[in-house]
Amino acid sequence: MQEPLIFTHSRTGRSAAGQYPQAAAAEVPEKFRRKRRAELPEVSELQAVRHFTRLSQLNFSIDTHFYPLGSCTMKYNPRACNQFAMLPEFLGRHPLAPDSVSQGFLGCMFELQEMLKEVTGMKGVSLTPMAGAQGEFAGVAMIRAYHRARGDMERTEIIVPDAAHGTNPATATMCGCTVVEIPSLPNGDTDVEALKQALGPRTAGIMLTNPSTLGVFERRIQEIAKLVHEAGGLLYYDGANLNAILGKVRPGTMGFDVIHMNLHKTFSTPHGGGGPGSGAVGVGERLLPFLPIPIVGKDGDRYRWLDATDVPQTIGRLSAFMGNAGVLLRAYVYMRMLGRAGMQRVAEYAALNANYMLARLKQAGFDAAYPDRRASHEFIITLKRQAKQLGVNAMDFAKRLLDHGFHAPTTYFPLLVPECLLIEPTETEAKEELDAFIEAMVAIQREAEQDPAKVKGAPYTLPVRRLDDVRAAKQLDLTYQRG
């Protein structure tokens, strides 16, 4: 099934006329005026609705498919979160409206800050970062500000394990730091000896994901925290995998000084085809003065925005207003619905689903990257053997899974495990769904043994087959040209 571009439905003079006012002409002096209209579609309301509805049907999504994309926590997005965040009063509230007509909204944000402090073991939270990567930016910028405030100007190195998300090193660079990469051990833990070598008077801090992107818990975290702190550095917690430990262990207790949380992962706000996210940051005592603004404060029973007059050493503002408020409201509703016990169940059942899938896939003959370890909320299968013996690689398995009606796991990340599939089922999937996925993997393995070309040609049942990425990058076609 394919849907033509909306521009091909367009006819001059057609429009959805009920959508806009029939106003008089604007007063714009000649020199400022637009001479030729932009080439936007001219379609009826029905044509637009049908076109975009059809486009939606070309997507896989959580609502339609099992979506075990590792490190992305594609869990069910409860509809109530959307509905209650879209109450007309919330949608209509201007971001700069006076505090006196914003107490209801600010109350939700204040309580959200408090709940996030509780689950992370941090002393202060700012909700303003608009995605995980911006939360990382805020975190590293705070670490730098901390060292600078102490006159410790030489500390500009950020240590990053080789398994880290690409955003970690990219963030360090964006903050003007240099990146020192350290390896992981064959068992998935950080190489503490390499860490010792990397630490020194230039160390600003270390960025860790725990459980790591290898799907295992970093067992020597207390020792790592001690080493980094003794060397004068701070510890940054990448919250991408917070879902795995919610209510079980707090990053603050592990020794982390700063954390970002991906509310669109752990707290189930929608991923929206690539955002919006929300990357709220939490900090320990030392970094409190540097939190990004604005933050919601409370004087007596009144809530108010804290700005640079309240937080004079702040790293500043990262968005025009206060970040992705609507996302924050959704996370707030979700947390209230989960409650104290529900949050712990998130980690428990996420771990149960991941370990179950790992066990079953191992029994079915697949190779786990870390066979002797417990899975966190995700795990890695390596298809190195299949690639070598059958010529069928991780991407081929991923594409064939699409034909079986499953979104592919994360492929080729982390980079250090060859031919890997990073699989994260999340706690909201039922056992039957996991079993069906495992059966599909077994069927693809069998097919790869009997007819590898068939697997390599997948997918066959989607709107398009494999796309020519080289052509896409060489013969750039980034906009539709009429004519």
Place this chain on the structure above:
Amino acid sequence: MPFIPHTDNDVREMLAAIGAPSIDALFEEIPAALRIKSLAGIPEALTEMEVGRLMQQRASRDGRPLNFLGAGAYEHHIPAAVWAIVTRGEFYSAYTPYQAEASQGTLQLLYEYQTMMASLTGMQVSNASLYDGASALAEACLMAVRAHRKSKSARILVPAALNPTYVDVARAITEGQNLKFDVLPYDTKSGTQQAAALDAYRGQDITAVVVQQPNFFGLLEDVDAIADWAAANNALLIAVVNPLSLALLKPPGEWGTKGADIVVGDGQPFGVPLSSGGPYFGFMTTRMEHVRQMPGRIIGRTVDLDGKPGFTLTLQAREQHIRRSKATSNICTNQGLLVTAATIHMSLLGSAGLEKVAAASQTQTSALVAALTRIKGVKLAFSGPRFHEAVLQLDRKVSDVLEALAKRGIVGGYDLSRQYPDLGNALLVCATETRTDDDIAAYTAAMSEVMK
């Protein structure tokens, strides 16, 4: 258990397959000393009905005051179809289209969006979104430094009449990379940037000049003169624009003889509710020659194995998941769902509809200014051509007036006096097409009372 489907029997079978005695045993690799028993500070769970009641109470507490505040976020009518489609699960609950074959809906929509934004801004290419307008300006400044290879200064000229929060954000985000921002004064008579103020920098190494159209005061800048100055002085030109205004105003690609190099702004006026400041989306368009320096996702059209057209993420070698510490930006998740809203919004309204919305907003703002300036103690600060915002000067403290208006159910505008003390008791007001003549009369009546 909310959102967890497991039966007791499922749990038993799954633990047996794992060979673990209990769910708790799955956490055995976490050092015991670190483990916690419970989250005492988190309240007990609420049912959907209970949380619905709570949220309605909170919402009702804030009510729905009559809004005349813009300053970077604008209340426009959003066609019912926009969010009915945006909240379809297939858009709402999908993620970044890494698996192109299973994401053609999102990818094609983003390609259509790129086409619309390029045409609207008069540029050649668009990315598929940044976080918001302010952070988009920060990314544009960083991009200018990369793209302008001959300039070594990393010095950016910004007008004082540019949204001051945008400048704050640009400073905060570029802080580690040694960019220098020089703020140019605006002309106190016209409220706009004069090319003469730029002349102090003639002959110097300037990486980029920023201009906002309309500027923060709602006024139209002489963008042709500024663009020509930038071109003559070997600086790149970064345009910050309200996309709705481009239905009426000359697109940045046509400014001066050469046009802008990078165009950014906030896409909120296209189908995105005010919603306390987000989620909105930042847009960025540029010339083809700069495309490899552009941050964020870019979608390209290509063909599949059978030669059928299809869409995919392209030029990924710029991005953090490939290039890591050498990426153009650390951005990963962006604002895809809001771009979805904007694309549907632009398709429903078309150029003709956007023109009407823009014109109606301008007309209503003029009516508002005319009505308010009839009140003693209220006068218009700048009389030049404007879009849909205006600066008023009051004979008393703006914050007191705004507080008194709020008590009367009116959000009266933006207090400029903190960031622009030289303007005195200055108030920035805005009326869009959503403000009726009755609304304006209500504001005028309330203001008359307050100003007594």
